[in-house]
Amino acid sequence: MEARAQLERRLSEYVTSLRRYALVLTRDRDAAEDLVQETLTKAIAAADSWQPGSDMRVWLFRILHNTHVSDRRRARVREDAKLMIPEPVEDTDPTRRIELQQVLDALEQLPEAQRLPIVLVALKEMSYAEAARTLDVPLGTFYSRLGRGREALRKIVGGMKTTKLKLVV
Amino acid sequence: MRPSDTLDVNAYLDGELGPEEAAQIEARLEDDPEALAQLETFARQKDDVAYALASISAKTPPNLKTARLERRLANALYNRTRPDRGTVLAPVLRGAVQLAAACAFVAVGWWGHANWTPPTQGVPEYVSEAVGAHQVFAEDLDRPAEFTPASIDSATEWFSTKIGVPVAAPDLGRYELTLVGARLLGTKEGPLAQFIYEGDGGARYSLTLARHPDDRPLSPLQVVDYPGRSVGYWSTPNLDFALVGSSDRPELQDIVTTLASNI
Structure with missing residues (x-):
């Protein structure tokens, strides 16, 4: 089951990156998590369109980005989203x-x-x-x-x- | 510094340039302290942004719904990577597999008729094929296997692709059996991976793995006797297994019991 485990590890890394990107886009932790979940839900529904061997990371980021853009359009948010950094970095x-x-x-x-x-x-x-x-x-x-x-x-x-x-x- | 220079420095920093273009930038940086300073600044900023962003999500508590969706997506994508037998193989490969299947089937069939009649009604087809393949290949001491132990990792990767689910050769060292080779066989049931083991006394065992058909029930572990050899077979949701060995049934039973409970 190594291939399956490898896919799960990669996906887990990508979800972490998606969450970071969602935080940058939404400025809010809850909204970011919602955006990640909406992205995963859409990805599950569109899994048949994903071509094995193609870049899964780009595919997921693109879904997330497009989802965010349409969410913003729906919400008629005109202001430019600002970067949200919840707390200073751990150092x-x-x-x-x-x-x-x-x-x-x-x-x-x-x-x-x-x-x-x-x-x-x-x-x-x-x-x-x-x-x-x-x-x-x-x-x-x-x-x-x-x-x-x-x-x-x-x-x-x-x-x-x-x-x-x-x-x- | 011109805007295009800035872009070139960025592309250099991000590894987007080819070797020749990168060499040109490096040559220019040697004579251009301003460009060098800019590159260093951009490199530092890139690291800082990456570091800061990495720190953000480290604080995110685990979310059960996200984890559940992640698992479902992993399932969906994993299913996409499992080739659908008969439709995924390229025509040329399909032809090759069919040819190999025909050859193996004829060879196995010939040996089968010459040597035994299946002793037990209801034994799955792959078990008969495993026994035939054992006779044809595993007991041939002179001819090396298709894959030697040194190339077993790449072989199992290839087998996994062909069979459609991950396969691996278990370690049978506790039974003083050493993996001596492997091969992929084409049968009418589909591709079949055969791992050949050898004991200290030269006795050969072969473990055969085939994809378990979705429409067939799982087989619990069973041991049957063929003339001169014993076979233990069982199935998991993904794979069908058959271990073929000598007629020393207790020893084979011991091995398959351990294998079936650990795989």
Whole structure:
């Protein structure tokens, strides 16, 4: 039963990544879990369309992303979803913790179109093609959004550090 | 720095460039401190974002409904990976399997007629095929098996694909039996995996595994005697098993009892 166990392990890893991505999209733990469950339910219903050998991770992320987009349309939420980080990351080094929180705060300031490519590539080290398929955008669009997003992130974090230094002095 | 340069650095960082393009970027980074600093910043940011995101979900308590859905999806997807016999095989492979089946069946049938008549009415077809295959292959001391012990891992992977459910060769070391080879047989019942074991005295046993047909009942462990050999057979929801050995029935019974209770 090794193949079955292997599939279950992979799926478990993907669900963990889906949950992280759902948190980024929804800003709420309960809503994120609901989104993951809705994704899994849709995936079960569509299991016959999944081609063995194709990338299950991209397939699941794409279902989750599309589900989120249609949920938002239904709810007529016009505001751009902001990044939600429930609590500062677990790290015993306070300096490191502050640095990481700065990056997340900066990420929160980016528009969603730039934030999601950064998150998808960082989340599970997806390839550009996989992440572009997940977001349902052309590869070139994904490519430029990622570049602009990272550059904007660098400037925001740089600005945060400068402000902090001034405050300390 | 031009926007396209920024994009190239990102693509380099994320491993999206081919070797030649990556080498060009590396050459440029050596002479461009600004680009190098940007790459280092992006790399640090990427690590930070990944680390922070990884920390978020570590705090998520287990959710039973999610876990249940996850299991159901695993079931659904696993069923998708099980080939439907007769429809999944490519035409060329199907032809090869049919040819192999015909050859094996003729060989087994010839040996069968020459050597025994099945002693027990109602013995499943795969058991007769297992006994025939044992005579044809397992007792041939001169010819090596299709797969040697060194390649058993890749062989079982292939067997699993062909049969449609995972198969493996159990360790029979406690009975001082060593795995000496394996082969895949084509029969009219479908593919059949045969693992051949040898005892210290040279006695051969063969364990045959076949996919259990969904429309047939499970067989409890039974031991039957054929001329000169004994066979223990049983089935699980996924697989049918048959262990063929010498006529030392108590020893074979001992082995199959252990196997059937542990598989």
